[in-house]
Amino acid sequence: MESLAAFLPEGLPVWAGFAAIFAAFFTAALTAAFGLGGGLALLAIMSAIFPATAVIPVHGVAQLGSNAGRFYLQRRDVVWPIVLWFSAGGLIGATLGGRLAVEMPVWALRAGVAFFILYTVWGPRPKGFSPGAKTFFATGVVGAFLTMFFGATGPIAATMLSATNLGRLNIVATHAAAMVMQHGLKIIIFGVLGFAFAEWAAVIVAILLSGFAGTAVGTHYLRRMPEATFKQGFKIILTLIAMYLLAAAVADFRTD
Numbered sequence: 001m002e003s004l005a006a007f008l009p010e011g012l013p014v015w016a017g018f019a020a021i022f023a024a025f026f027t028a029a030l031t032a033a034f035g036l037g038g039g040l041a042l043l044a045i046m047s048a049i050f051p052a053t054a055v056i057p058v059h060g061v062a063q064l065g066s067n068a069g070r071f072y073l074q075r076r077d078v079v080w081p082i083v084l085w086f087s088a089g090g091l092i093g094a095t096l097g098g099r100l101a102v103e104m105p106v107w108a109l110r111a112g113v114a115f116f117i118l119y120t121v122w123g124p125r126p127k128g129f130s131p132g133a134k135t136f137f138a139t140g141v142v143g144a145f146l147t148m149f150f151g152a153t154g155p156i157a158a159t160m161l162s163a164t165n166l167g168r169l170n171i172v173a174t175h176a177a178a179m180v181m182q183h184g185l186k187i188i189i190f191g192v193l194g195f196a197f198a199e200w201a202a203v204i205v206a207i208l209l210s211g212f213a214g215t216a217v218g219t220h221y222l223r224r225m226p227e228a229t230f231k232q233g234f235k236i237i238l239t240l241i242a243m244y245l246l247a248a249a250v251a252d253f254r255t256d
Contacts, residue, residue, distance in 0.1 A: 009051075009054070009199045009200055009203070010199075011051070012050070012051070012203070016049040016050065017203050017206070019045065019049055020042075020045065020046060020049065020050070020062075020203065020207055021203075021206045021207055021210045022210070023041070023042055023045045023046075024042060024062055024066070024207040024208075024210040024211040024214065025210045025211065025213055025214035025217075026038075026214060027039070027041045027042040027045075027066075027211075027214070028066040028069070028070075028210070028211040028212070028213075028214030028215045028218065029214035029215065029217045029218035029221075030214075030218065031066060031067075031070065031154075031215070031218065032066075032069075032070050032073075032074075032172070032214065032215045032216075032217070032218025032219045032221075032222060033218040033219075033221045033222045033225070034172070034222075034230065034233050034234055034237055035158055035161075035168075035171055035172040035175045035176075035234060036154050036155055036158040036175065036234075036237060036238070036241070037237040037240075037241065038066065038214075039059075039063050039066075039154050039179075040154075040155070040241055040244065042059060042062060042063075043055070043059050044244075046058065046059050046062075053195075054195075054200065056186075056190070057186075057187070057190040057195045057197065057200075058200055058203070058204060058207075060147075060183045060186045060187050060190065061183075061187055061197070061200075061204050061207075061208070062204070062207045062208065062211060063154075063179065063183045064179075064180060064183040064184055064187060065207070065208035065211050065212065066208075066211040066212075066214070066215055067176045067177075067179040067180045067183065068176075068180050069211065069212040069215040069216070070172070070173075070176035070215045070218075070219065071173065071176040071177050071180050073215060073216065073219045074169065074172060074173035074176060074219060074222075075173065075177075076173075077169040077170050077172075077173035077174075078170075078173045078174050078176075078177045079166065079170050079173075079174045080177075081133075082136050082161075082174050082178070083174060083177045083178050083181070085133045085136040085137045085140065086136045086137070086139060086140040086143075086157060086178045086181070086182075087140060087178070087181045088137055088140060089136070089137040089138060089139065089140025089141035089142075089143075089144065090140040090141070090143065090144035090178075090181055090182050090185055091140075091144075091185065092140075092141050092144070093140060093141040093142060093143065093144030093145035093146075094144040094145070094147075094182070094185035094186060094189055095189075096145050107248075107249040107250070107251075107252035107253040108249070110245045110246070110248050110249040110252065111245070111246060111249035113146070113155070113156060113242075113245055114241075114242040114243075114245035114246045114249065115242075116156070116159065117155055117156075117159050117238055117239075117241065117242040117245075118239065118242045121159060121162060121235055121238050121239060121242075122235075122239070131160050131161075131163050131164050135160060136160065139156060139157055139160045140157075140178075140182075142156060143156040143157055143182060144182050144185060144186070147182055147183070147186055154175065154179050154182075155238060155241050155242075157175055157178050157179070157182075158171075158175055158234075158238065159238060161174060161175055162234060162235070162238065167227065168222065168225065168227055168230035168231070168234075169222070169223070171234070172222060
């Protein structure tokens with residue numbers, strides 16, 4: 001155990017490193033199969049076992065690796081115009097998020113994202129609404145900005161993708177490409193701000209390898225999943241994420 005501890009950041013228990021590596025496999029498999037859900041689950045686990053200052057940066061690297069693997073395995077199904085508009089907005093959002101402190105309380109941000117998800121998934125469509133260049137650009141700005149503060153904002157992009165007429169393979173692959181961009185920008189900005197990624201290198205590499213294995217398993221099931229099953233599962237996972245965010249918002253409000 002002492003030899004393993006030498007590869008970990010100071011103060012991080014060996015069991016916590018193994019727990020994060022183990023969780024990376026299953027959360028990556030979930031995301032690869034349904035396009036989302038795993039990132040938020042991994043964030044919750046890391047928040048419980050990692051130092052607070054390391055959670056968002058390390059989670060960002062883990063998500064970059066998971067989504068990069070998903071993107072590579074599913075690259076032929078990416079809808080590139082959506083990714084380009086999302087990326088253009090993301091450049092603005094990540095830059096603003098890295099420089100500004102959010103004046104709005106965290107509980108209000110979480111609640112706002114939760115209601116956005118619930119309305120988009122279950123609410124009536126505004127007359128004439130059709131996701132396009134402007135909506136994906138705006139989604140990129142908002143998602144990249146918020147991810148600098150509470151990490152797992154993939155559901156924002158996923159919710160907008162759910163409003164399109166794309167098939168399950170296109171939705172999951174396009175979401176992966178968009179998240180590679182978003183988490184990549186976040187990591188660069190955290191590096192510029194001085195986070196010591198080198199101290200976490202061994203843990204990060206192990207998480208990336210575990211996550212890629214989980215992605216391969218999840219992709220295997222995605223390609224064999226009926227379209228109706230995917231759409232139902234996609235909605236259910238989005239709804240559960242919204243419920244989690246609302247519960248977290250209530251908890252944050254009570255401790256604010």
